[in-house]
Amino acid sequence: MPLEFKTVPEELLGVASAAGAWLTSRGYKVTAEKYEVGYPLAPTLHGKRSPTTAIIEVDGEVVESNMRQWAAFGKSRTTDTRVWCAVSESVKRTGRQDLLLKELGIGLLVVGNDQAQEMIAPKDLGVNVEMPDIDGLSPRLQKALGPVYDHFDRGEWREAFEEACLALEDAARKHLWKGIKAGRIVIQNEHGLKIEKLNKGDIDRLTMGGLASRFSRIVKQSQADRIIGDALKQVNPHRIDVAHHKTKSSGEAKLRRNVGAKMWLIFGALKEIESTP
Numbered sequence: 001m002p003l004e005f006k007t008v009p010e011e012l013l014g015v016a017s018a019a020g021a022w023l024t025s026r027g028y029k030v031t032a033e034k035y036e037v038g039y040p041l042a043p044t045l046h047g048k049r050s051p052t053t054a055i056i057e058v059d060g061e062v063v064e065s066n067m068r069q070w071a072a073f074g075k076s077r078t079t080d081t082r083v084w085c086a087v088s089e090s091v092k093r094t095g096r097q098d099l100l101l102k103e104l105g106i107g108l109l110v111v112g113n114d115q116a117q118e119m120i121a122p123k124d125l126g127v128n129v130e131m132p133d134i135d136g137l138s139p140r141l142q143k144a145l146g147p148v149y150d151h152f153d154r155g156e157w158r159e160a161f162e163e164a165c166l167a168l169e170d171a172a173r174k175h176l177w178k179g180i181k182a183g184r185i186v187i188q189n190e191h192g193l194k195i196e197k198l199n200k201g202d203i204d205r206l207t208m209g210g211l212a213s214r215f216s217r218i219v220k221q222s223q224a225d226r227i228i229g230d231a232l233k234q235v236n237p238h239r240i241d242v243a244h245h246k247t248k249s250s251g252e253a254k255l256r257r258n259v260g261a262k263m264w265l266i267f268g269a270l271k272e273i274e275s276t277p
Contacts (some may be wrong), residue, residue, distance in 0.1 A: 003032040008044060008058060012088075015111045016044055016058045019086040022109065022116035023047045028054050040069035044086070051252050052080040052124075056109065059087060062097045071104040074125025078256065082122040082155070084109050105155065123155030129260040132267055141270060144171070158242050161259055164266045165208065165239045171273045172211050172228050177203050179218075179225070186219045208236045224276045231269035235262050 003020045005013060016032075024030050028047030035042040047054035055074075057066055062085055074081040085101060087093070089112035098120065101108055107122030134142060134149050144167045151160035177200050179185030187196045196217070206214065215221075215229025238255045 003030065003045075005032050005044070007033055007042070009060070012058055012060060014114060015086055015088050018111045018114050018116045019056050019058055019084075019109050020045050022118075023054055023056060028052075038073075040073050041066060052082060053077075055081070055083045056086050057083070059085065061091055062087065062093060062101070062108075064097070064100060067101065067104055067106050071106055071125060074105070075128060077126040078253070079126050080124045080252075080256075081126045082107065082124060084118075084122055086111060086116065088112070107155075121154045124157055127157050127256055127259065129157060129263060131263060138274060140274060141267075144270065145267075157259060158255075161238070161255070161263065162242055164263055165235060168231065168235065168266045168269060169208055169211065171270055172215070172232060173203050173206070175224070175228060175273050175276065176211065176214065184222075185225070187214050188217045188219060190217070192217075208232055208239055212236055222276075224272050227272045228269050231265050234265060238262055 003017060005016055008016045020030050020032065023045060024047075026047075026049070028049040031046045033042055033044060034046035041057070043055045044058040045054075045056035047056070055070060057063075057070065059066070067083075067085060070083045074083055083105075084107035086109040089110050098108065101120055105123035105125050106120070107118060108120035109116045110119050111117075129152075131149070131152060134145065137145065145164065148160045148163045148167065151157070151163055176185065176198075180187075180198060180203075187198065188194070189196045190213075196214070198214070203211075209232075212229060212232035215225055215232060218225050218229070221229070238258060241252070241255050
């Protein structure tokens with residue numbers, strides 16, 4: 001059924017319809033001009049695709065004051081909230097306006113020939129995560145964490161967290177094998193009675209939980225061993241949630257609350273590994 005708009009000016013009906021069709025094609029249940037108490041404005045389009053709420057503002061230009069209100073609203077939320085500004089391709093935008101939208105975490109849809117195209121991806125405004133400046137990282141860490149920042153810049157914080165977990169796992173495996181090969185690291189079995197023999201193939205097959213367990217059973221832990229093991233142990237439950245329980249609201253809420261702190265924990269462990277001779 002076509003969406004019906006009561007407040008959209010006639011000259012913007014095509015933009016609103018195309019934006020609504022675009023949102024629907026992404027799997028959202030879309031409602032026109034759905035206002036809820038607490039919203040700063042009545043959005044042109046409201047979409048719901050668990051766990052995400054989508055808001056699209058259709059206008060004849062990029063209205064900075066409206067975008068700032070929506071950004072502030074989104075940041076006050078505790079669930080995945082994404083906002084787009086939708087305009088016609090005939091609208092003349094400035095570079096400053098595009099930069100502002102990116103800084104606010106607001107997406108941009110441009111409509112032409114009855115088709116909407118996403119020019120700027122929105123961020124999940126309900127997640128407040130600040131990561132270290134990538135320019136301040138060493139070249140080695142920049143290479144390892146580059147995919148993390150790529151996802152984060154696109155507003156994909158869950159994917160960024162998964163990539164960070166992979167980087168930590170990879171670095172932890174290399175650290176563990178290096179220590180075992182050099183004879184520095186000796187691991188007790190789970191009962192503490194014998195030494196567990198691991199080769200490189202065994203280590204490469206360990207899950208994050210398996211790695212955390214081995215680090216906790218190192219006989220004489222160095223500072224780096226302790227820090228890495230603690231990071232693996234703390235991060236693993238959230239890694240499980242994001243990798244295997246994406247549809248569970250409890251896991252989503254828990255990760256949302258903790259993802260910023262866990263990202264910094266991962267970065268700290270990676271720096272510790274890098275500084276270890």
